Ligand SMILES: Nc1ncnc2c1ncn2[C@@H]1O[C@H](COP(=O)(O)OP(=O)(O)OP(=O)(O)O)[C@@H](O)[C@H]1O
């Protein structure tokens with residue numbers, strides 16, 4: 001467990017600049033909250049809140065899809081895996097790292113959101129539920145991206161991830177709504193996007209649980225693939 | 237006895253796009269005994285780093301298998317007892333001491349003993365005064381020293397070093413040499429890939445020369461260097477032209493003759509009015525052996541198979 005934690009913290013440390021940039025969006029929301037006349041501009045605030053929420057999911061795909069690649073490209077992965085670290089532990093560390101990175105963001109967003117939206121009349125607890133949805137969506141999206149990145153470069157990994165996450169959403173729109181839950185990243189994001197002051201939504205935990213279970217499945221799949229990968233072979 | 241490192245009929249083919257393939261190791265077998273310093277030599281592209289990466293579990297052999305400290309390659313628990321230094325050292329940009337602690341912790345160490353050990357190994361590689369500087373600002377040699385410290389932090393039973401001194405200054409080279417000899421005295425095994433033949437000659441108990449992915453020479457260093465079938469004779473007051481392939485320095489003519497013919501040669505020297513300075517079995521340098529073992533013409537794309 002210790003190597004997993006170390007790798008996760010190290011990942012967050014290495015990604016501190018992207019995380020910092022991401023946090024600037026939260027800062028933007030906070031500034032808006034300070035500057036705005038909250039009762040009057042409350043719809044705008046909610047709109048910005050939703051926008052800023054979606055970025056973190058995109059970033060989780062970026063984090064997951066580029067982690068192994070950049071470590072291999074810089075060859076730093078060799079010194080790490082020359083220690084008593086198995087490949088599963090390494091992957092777990094990266095998943096945990098992506099989760100912590102997105103968790104930091106969601107926590108900051110949750111704080112700012114519950115203050116600004118809370119003041120505008122949005123139930124505070126519901127803000128935190130939406131953050132839980134986001135974290136779960138990030139964990140799943142990041143793990144899917146990580147799985148593809150074990151054998152694809154970040155560009156293709158991101159594309160493949162978008163496809164895997166987007167197809168159920170498309171099927172949900174065209175075939176039957178239940179399909180959207182097959183890989184529930186879209187449905188989790190949709191919970192955030194659909195919320196409004198009049199209908200803030202309820203705390204439905206099923207998609208979150210499903211996302212966590214699927215995350216484990218994708219993690220196991222990536223471990224199976226990564227186990228076979230020649231990591232010392234140069235990447236372009 | 238369990239071998240420290242063992243390759244059994246290992247082959248490795250790198251696959252590129254389409255049908256392009258490159259055979260880096262071909263039916264490669266080697267056994268490194270515990271407690272020895274083993275020199276691993278070979279020309280550029282011979283397959284040394286490939287073999288090392290297979291042993292560390294960074295890659296899987298195309299065929300064949302191998303063991304490290306008794307377990308198959310790629311076992312994470314076994315790697316806790318191993319130290320590794322890659323040929324291109326790449327480390328995170330952190331302060332040296334924290335970095336070394338990080339790698340120690342990855343090997344399951346912790347607490348005050350890890351802090352103590354980190355300072356100790358940085359001192360061993362001569363970086364104690366730099367331990368609070370960021371590794372990202374280090375020179376290449378300093379980075380390689382940090383790499384050494386990182387490899388040593390878990391007090392490994394088996395050290396696998398891929399050209400550990402390529403960027404080091406002469407003083408640091410001597411220090412590393414002493415470090416390796418000291419480690420051997422403690423019963424550690426060292427697998428050392430290097431192009432510095434003089435260094436290998438000085439410290440390695442055994443060496444293997446590989447070429448095109450196969451072992452072409454293997455043996456105890458002393459035996460390889462010792463050439464029992466020729467005798468080296470030095471004499472004064474004779475002309476260098478009197479003996480074939482002789483060299484002259486400060487009036488001393490040196491040449492070698494097949495063993496068994498030294499008596500006749502000595503008499504000939506005396507008959508010519510010469511005076512014998514020394515008679516010794518011929519010792520070759522590792523360089524001679526290296527050149528001889530790898531002299532078959534090698535083109536850079538030698539391993540290409542379609
Ligand atoms: N990732 C790779 N993809 C394709 N071929 C590779 C790869 N890595 C190494 N090779 C090839 O395998 C052969 C052996 O390479 P290796 O790095 O093992 O040599 P080496 O003995 O360590 O050489 P050097 O002394 O230069 O470090 C070379 O022909 C090299 O071109």
Ligand SMILES: [Mg+2]
Nearest residue numbers: 284285286323
């Ligand atoms: Mg090499």
